[in-house]
Amino acid sequence: MTTFALLHGSGEDGWVWELVRxxxxxxxxxxxxxxxxxxxxxxxxxxxxxxxxxLQVYVEDL
Structure with missing residues (x-):
């Protein structure tokens, strides 16, 4: 089992991760x-x- 820290981008809010969460x-x-x-x-x-x-994961990173 894994705990994920989901960090949103600077132009979004935490809601962008809602379906993933x-x-x-x-x-x-x-x-x-x-x-x-x-x-x-x-x-x-x-x-x-x-x-x-x-583990560190980058999605559409700047």
Whole structure:
């Protein structure tokens, strides 16, 4: 199981991850993966270091 930190871009709000969040929650994920979209990609390394994430994912990163 995996826990995901979903970081939205600078022009969006957290709602952009709503469908993904629902799907992940339904599957009961628990390990830590940090996902950054657009401008959110800038803080992926910082968030990943803070929570000791096992994986960093960049979606449409700047």
């Amino acid at each position: 629902r799907a992940l929650r339904e599957r009961g994920h628990e390990d830590v993966v940090v996902v950054g979209q657009s401008g959110g990609g800038f803080v992926v390394p910082l968030a990943a270091a803070r929570v000791r994430a096992g």
